[in-house]
Amino acid sequence: MSAARPTIRLIGLPTDSHSSFLRGSAAGPPLIRAALRSDHANMAAESGVELDADVTVEDAGELALDEGAADFDRIRDAATQAARDEVVPIFIGGDHMVTNPIVAGLVAVHGPVNILHFDAHPDLYADFEGDPLSHASPFARIMERGDAQRLVQVGIRTLNAHCRAQVAVYGVEVVEMRDFAPDRVPVPHAPLYISIDLDALDPAFAPGVAHHEPGGLSVRDILSVLHRVRVPIIGADVVEYHPQRDIHGMTATVAAKLVKELAALSVPRA
Numbered sequence: 001m002s003a004a005r006p007t008i009r010l011i012g013l014p015t016d017s018h019s020s021f022l023r024g025s026a027a028g029p030p031l032i033r034a035a036l037r038s039d040h041a042n043m044a045a046e047s048g049v050e051l052d053a054d055v056t057v058e059d060a061g062e063l064a065l066d067e068g069a070a071d072f073d074r075i076r077d078a079a080t081q082a083a084r085d086e087v088v089p090i091f092i093g094g095d096h097m098v099t100n101p102i103v104a105g106l107v108a109v110h111g112p113v114n115i116l117h118f119d120a121h122p123d124l125y126a127d128f129e130g131d132p133l134s135h136a137s138p139f140a141r142i143m144e145r146g147d148a149q150r151l152v153q154v155g156i157r158t159l160n161a162h163c164r165a166q167v168a169v170y171g172v173e174v175v176e177m178r179d180f181a182p183d184r185v186p187v188p189h190a191p192l193y194i195s196i197d198l199d200a201l202d203p204a205f206a207p208g209v210a211h212h213e214p215g216g217l218s219v220r221d222i223l224s225v226l227h228r229v230r231v232p233i234i235g236a237d238v239v240e241y242h243p244q245r246d247i248h249g250m251t252a253t254v255a256a257k258l259v260k261e262l263a264a265l266s267v268p269r270a
């Protein structure tokens with residue numbers, strides 16, 4: 001990666017076969033990509049970093065997935081290849097199972113990473129409905145492999161007894177929604193990976209998700225935390241966009257805004 005001008009690699013992950021309750025996020029990636037390139041906006045992040053000008057955007061399209069067992073390896077290998085190519089991968093989901101193989105792939109190059117995770121759910125189930133690769137379990141798999149030095153979770157508001165026990169077992173740092181303020185979030189250092197489940201947002205800001213959980217974050221809350229990141233990220237994902245639950249594409253626009261702000265975090269801060 002050139003010190004002067006980093007490259008991000010946009011990778012769509014059209015998969016929702018490990019979802020619970022509702023499927024539909026597999027249709028998300030092209031709609032988020034279209035919202036990112038819509039003429040209603042421009043490519044400037046709020047920091048002033050401009051995609052295409054200050055950050056090269058390499059769009060890899062959708063990864064070929066077939067809902068079979070090989071999908072895990074395909075996603076993991078795409079993350080590893082991006083790291084070896086010295087580009088910053090930004091994955092567009094698809095459901096939250098994808099973060100499990102993504103982190104496995106990045107760790108192969110970077111070693112154990114620090115994760116900043118926004119979600120209504122801790123996604124730490126030992127397994128969910130019998131599926132260890134469930135979108136409700138990615139961070140249990142990551143923590144049990146030792147792939148994370150730190151896992152900081154923000155916006156959590158669905159902790160049941162099982163997940164509270166998992167938090168304790170894995171030493172997860174949780175900023176629950178009931179305690180949230182942007183400056184209360186411990187922003188980890190490098191190597192930093194950021195995962196955003198759109199249901200971290202209140203349904204008023206992001207109706208286009210399966211799991212509507214009231215009392216969530218605002219878009220500005222998430223941006224206020226992202227703007228406190230001081231190290232260039234090694235990768236990120238935005239997941240769980242469900243087009244069929246959206247209203248006038250507003251959640252696709254929110255997802256695209258987050259992709260743009262995440263891409264800007266590939267640039268070292270002055």
Ligand SMILES: NC(=[NH2+])NCCC[C@H](N)C(=O)O
Nearest residue numbers: 020096121123135136158211
């Ligand atoms: N990433 C998710 N949507 N997790 C699924 C949540 C599972 C279950 N409904 C719960 O509330 O604990």
Ligand SMILES: [Mn+2]
Nearest residue numbers: 120121197199
């Ligand atoms: Mn969630």
Ligand SMILES: [Mn+2]
Nearest residue numbers: 096119123197
């Ligand atoms: Mn999630």
